[in-house]
Amino acid sequence: MEGALLDTSNIPPSIRRQWAQPDIPIIVRSGLKGDKLTARLPYRADNRQWLTGLATGNRRPTIRFAHMEKSWKLPLSWLNRFVDGALDRYGRVYVVQPFREMEKCAPACRKAAGHDCQCSCMGANHGASDGNGWFDVSDTFSFRWGPQEAAIRLMTRRT
Template sequence: MTAATVYRPVGTARIKVRLPYAVGNRAWIHSILGDLTRPEWNREDKSWDISRQHMRTLVEALAERFGSVDVTIDFRTNSRCDDRCRDAEGDDCDCQCMGENHGGAAYWRNWREVGETTLVATAGISQRVFRVVSR
């Protein structure tokens, strides 16, 4: 079982990061993400709430520190997908295609093309769960 987890909900909410308790966890987060980062301890969830923009850097650092990290990402499946997703650059995407189309990946899978650039799928929220291991 992995020692750390990262959860990214749909929308603009902050990511939730769980790692084993250590006195220096806040300082470690600052050393990875910079002193201007404002991690907030969520007592109810027993996790750190951190800005979404830091997800990739944090996942890589957690994998390096703990050997692996389990990542859960929610994706919206209740709206349309189109060339904005397919032609996207960067990592942040909460599109309904669950990243299948992101950046030009197999945009035809499990989608019905409607019009020139619109792709349609079923409604709901889906999750992808994966483990990232250190190199």
């Protein structure tokens, strides 16, 4: 999939807007196996040199510019060093990463017969009496992961 255009069809509009803005760097970790980081930087003539300078030790991984996306492809292991470097250089950076919300409930709630629910699900699963993806840790605690989504956050340099 490397070299393919960044698929924005299932990316929320707020993230697409941030990707399109030209002033703040943005780094995307897709969460897909084998995918590289995708970074877009404000234009500077020395961007390649700056990115190359993020390498440590004797290893010099491939840094590639993807012309169709107007972005850089970087090793996945460079997330922290890219963010730290971008904060030093630009003062702020958008970070896009996958996340999954964790729901909490309890078997007693899902098997309940009344309307009184004092569980963290706030009644959403009350009396549903199904497993439906729940992992029961104990009689008083169950959890399940929601669908994977993309989250964006703006990080700023500490002053």
